[in-house]
Amino acid sequence: MTQSLDDLISDVLSAPAPLIGYEVSRRLRTLYPHGGIVEGYFPAFNIWAYHEAGLCELTRRSVPHRQDLMHWGGPEVGQKSRTEQGLLDVVWEDRCLRVLIVHFQDGISRGPNGYHYVVIAETQAIAEAFHQAVCAWNTQEPDEYILVFNMGDWQKDDALLAAIAGTTLDSLILRDTLKEEIVADLHAFFAARETYAEYGIPWKRGILLLGPPGNGKTHTVKALINDLGRRCIYVKNFGHPMGIHFVFERARQIAPCLLVLEDLDSLIDEHTRAYFLNELDGFAANEGILTLATCNHPERLDPAILDRPSRFDRKYPFDLPGEDERRRYIALWNERLRPPLRLSPDAVPAMAAATEGFSFAYLKELFLSSMMRWIGGDIPMDVVMAGQVETLRMQMASTSDVLPTPEMPGGPPMGPRGGPARRHGVRPRPAEDIPL
Secondary structure, eight states: OHHHHHHHHHHHHTSOHHHHHHHHHHHHHHHOTTSEEEEEOOTTOOHHHHHHTTSSEEEEOSSSOOEEEEEEOOTTTOEEEEEEEEEEEEEETTEEEEEEEEEOOOOTTSOGGGEEEEEEESSHHHHHHHHHHHHHHHTOOOTTOEEEEETTEEEOOHHHHHHHHTOOGGGOOOSTTHHHHHHHHHHHHHHOHHHHHHTTOOSOEEEEEESOTTSSHHHHHHHHHHHHOOEEEEEEEOOSHHHHHHHHHHHHHHOSEEEEETTHHHHOOTTTHHHHHHHHHSSSOOTTEEEEEEESOGGGSOHHHHTOTTTOOEEEEOOOOOHHHHHHHHHHHHHHSOGGGOOOTTHHHHHHHHTTTOOHHHHHHHHHHHHHHHTTOOSOHHHHHHHHHHHHHHHHHTTTSOOOBTTBSSOSOOOTTOGGGGGGGSOOOOOOOOOO
């Protein structure tokens, strides 16, 4: 049987792409004529996460030949490997199963990144029960009511959940009444279901936050998720055209909900545009879905996405902060520092005036870099930060956009990307045979 499985994997992967799925199915049914078989390609079947949660035992077999790919999960996680092609032995609720994993590209009709799997069990009922258990667990609504979709998979992102939980509207500083308008808009949508139905208007919305990086869009999104307390799907990367379908399909299941698309201009390209438009504004009703997207570079979006009111009917600009916003931001940061690190009362408005052209991200960098320079010295923070303003100004100018200077308070017109915030757009993201 082992040799037959080895032959199966080698043979079918050399077949023409449209025939691979069929050959896998046909040959497995020949090998296991009396067993239960479930085939799929859904990202919800994340057996690795299910195993890491202690819900099943998993052994990667060395025969037939197993192809593992290593990836780096960061300093805290280290290296991790997953099977790209191979056979897994699984023990689940005292039952023995097998999972065959095969990656191949056969067009957009199949799963993200060509991921295919086959669950093999003693009976069809056991195979289907295991498949349902894994998929249900991976897509369950957590206590925080937030589902994260990244690179074709549903993931549990504890860091993102913690960041959202710690972000409030009180700490959000925006120009004029922009914060109040956005908050009122979102709350009004979720409260108006009966009104939409009464007048025959589809109960769905699309809201786009536009502006150069570093000016509060992500902060706003996290604060809104926290404030609304609604079910939320947070998309970091679709990973594949079919990922778009999986996301919207799940959103329809848990609606009313908030669907967050981070950096829409990088999520959608010419290859995925048609699929996105079909899911956003096609035959599906999308009842109760409020799509909230951020965009750093609106000039990169197709007009069919940017300009059609039925898709994103409200667009809120997030420009570089004015002097009043900078003063309030600096004051907020200053209040949270320990007394020896704080600016003097007179230095707060002075720093706000001196940082013309700085984004919120650069103002944060100003505080962090000034604190690092202050440590170990006896120079007052007022003096340290004044020097850091000029240092950062020169660094920002070196990124190619010309910034305002003390000699030119207004400076030349800012570029379409918002000048000083430009560089923040780069995101520094052996078991024995089991009798069957």
